[in-house]
Amino acid sequence: MLRFASIRLLRAIITILAVVTFAFVVLRMSGDPAQVMLGPDVPQESVDAFRKAWGLDQPLWIQYLAYIKSIFSGDFGVSMRDKASAMQLVIDRIPATLQLTIPALFLKVVIGIPAGVYAALHRQSAVDRGVILAAIFGFTIPSFVMGLLLVLIFSITLGLLPSGGQDTWQHGILPTLTMSIGGIGILARFSRSAMIEVMGQPYIRTASAKGMAWQDVVWRHALPNAAVPIVTIVGFMVGSLIAGAVVVESIFSWPGIGRLLVVSVTNRDLAVVQCILLIIAATMVVSNLIVDLLYGWLDPRLRAQNAH
Amino acid sequence: MTAPSVNAPLIEAKELVRTYEVRQGMFGKVTPVRAVDGINLTVMPGETLGVVGESGSGKSTLGRMLLGIDPSQEGETFFEGKPMPKLGTPEWRALRAKMQLVYQDPLAALDRRLTIAEQIGEPLAIHKLVPKEHRAARVAELMVAVGLRPDQADRYPHELSGGQRQRVVIARALASRPKLLVCDEPVSALDVSIQAQVVNMLRDLQEKNRIAMVFISHDLKVVRNMADRVAVMYLGRIVEEASSDVIFSAPLHPYTKALVSSVPVPGKPLKGRMILQGEPPNPANRPSGCAFHPRCPLATDICRTSVPQLRQVGDGRTAACHLVAGADQPVAA
DSSP states (O other), rough: HHHHHHHHHOOOOOOHHHHHHHHHHHHHSSHHHHHHHHOOOOOHHHHHHHHHHHTTTOOOHHHHHHHHHHHTOOOOOBOOOTOHHHHHHHHHHHHHHHHHHHHHHIIIIIIHHHHHHHHHHHHTTHHHHHHHHHHHHHHHHHHHHHHHHHHIIIEEEIIOOOOSSSSSSSGGGHHHHHHHHHHHHHHHHHHHHHHHHTTTSSHHHHHHOOOOOOIIIIIIIIHHHHHHHHHHHHHHHHHHHHHTHHHHHHHHTOOOOHHHHHHHHHHTOHHHHHHHHOOOOOOOHHHHHHHHHHHHHHOHHHHHHHHO | OOOOSSOOOHHHHHHHEEOOOOOOTTEEEEEEEEEEEEEEEEEEEEEEEEEEEEEEEHHHHHHHHHHHHSSSSSEEETTTTTEEOOSSSHHHHHGGGEEEESSSHHHHHSSSSSSSHHHHHHHHHHOOOHHHHHHHHHHHHHHHHOOOGGGGGOOOOGOOOHHHHHHHHHHHHTTTTOOOOOOSTTTTTTOOOHHHHHHHHHHHHHHTTTOOEEESSSHHHHHHOOOSSEEETTTTTTEEEEEEHHHHSSOOSHEEEEHHHHHTTTTTOTTTTTOSSSSOOOGGOOSSSSTGGGOOOOOOOHHSSOOOOOOEETOOOOOOOOTSTTOOOOOOO
């Protein structure tokens, strides 16, 4: 188990390092921060001075080594805009993002999974068809369309809810809904197909042939077995708690990580972008790790493999 | 095997019919398929009835219908003289303790997430047969009875061999002390060497506990080994039924003859054997008259036009064939 854990940990660190490296290279090749920050009409001396001040005049690999070195000593750089600590900027924005993504995740799980399971248990019924239709509708409409649609209905036509900002809890409703609808659809589809597959298994038929009550068959045999694929999807959703709000935060002017990312990319604020990507990669990796551990709990066959 | 001493049948099926709807063609035309088409049979307490036939003959459907898991559209099943309760009702569930099912694929029949002890003990919990504190002891007893070691109790299905898994399934089926066991191809997924072990174990357990058994298989050697009586199915109907010895030594129906002669016998040349031509017909497109006539080497005109009924053709044996000597003449041609 220790060996397994250390291999996984090493792999996690390599994954994060790869993301950081990729971001580092791509960001520096896609535009000059000096040009963006200072504007088009500044004299060459100012540009050179800016580059020198931020070390951008050094060869790429020297910049990279310096950056990696500072990361490992806990220094994530400062924003080129106001010299504030990049990590602090990012951390300050995390609560706002979580205010949207955690309720959205909650909605996805408590609506999507039961809807899918219910549809699977009442296959070919009107409810089943309705769930499939709604699910397809939900996850095929991209969030920027869904967000505008909801604004059109609830803010402009009905005048019920604000269309942007973060002043009251009502401001969070539309972004949360926008974010959750697609996930509800995906989870409903996955739960439905996972349950249908499990319900067709001989051990389910034997369980009811043994005289087990229907709800016991569902709770004791069907749901735990159908949980494996569902947990995978939920794990991905947990992994995107921080990263998943970029588009929605931009639509609803919500001051979270997503908006910070968009603004920082536009400004070529390298340290901030890198810091966000690092945190996103870390949450993804951690949630995948948790999913792997959950698998072992859900499926004894995998537990045996991990032991070696 | 001892002859049953009680004269009342344990289970009696009368004119069972099960129709599936199959969509065919581009426009999904619904065609009814009679998987089980008017079957009568009885099983006495402690007796083993073998059901043989090719794939698609409806033998598995028949097995599930006898257990009341698959509802019949026509006909009725009586268990211990009482009609089968409706599927899913509390009476139906209570009756499950008395009749159990063993499937072909033991790995699929087991929940991979639960230890084998949990699964063997499940019928005890469902039917509240053994108080919780004695359950582990009863499970251990069952495991020994099927040739498993009690120290394997905490294993998971994937940690066992195929033969051991089938022993788990059998132990689970026996947990509630059933009177009827329907075994649907119980050994055909196992290696031949393991098959013999499991078949012998089933026979011992059956004799010891006086369980009646419906043994469904396409493997005639195994059926011959297990069954007191054999029913031969073809396309949803029984075409011949007789005691096991009689059916294997002197089959009457041409289909039975073909099946019996297809069993390889060591040292005996293949010459003179009756080899079946072609595949069983599509049940959705049943041949007229005797369903077997397109493959029957002896078919005459009457076979193409008139459906032969199952008739007495001697002491305790029946056959459905126009050409079998001793059969009454059909009522109408």
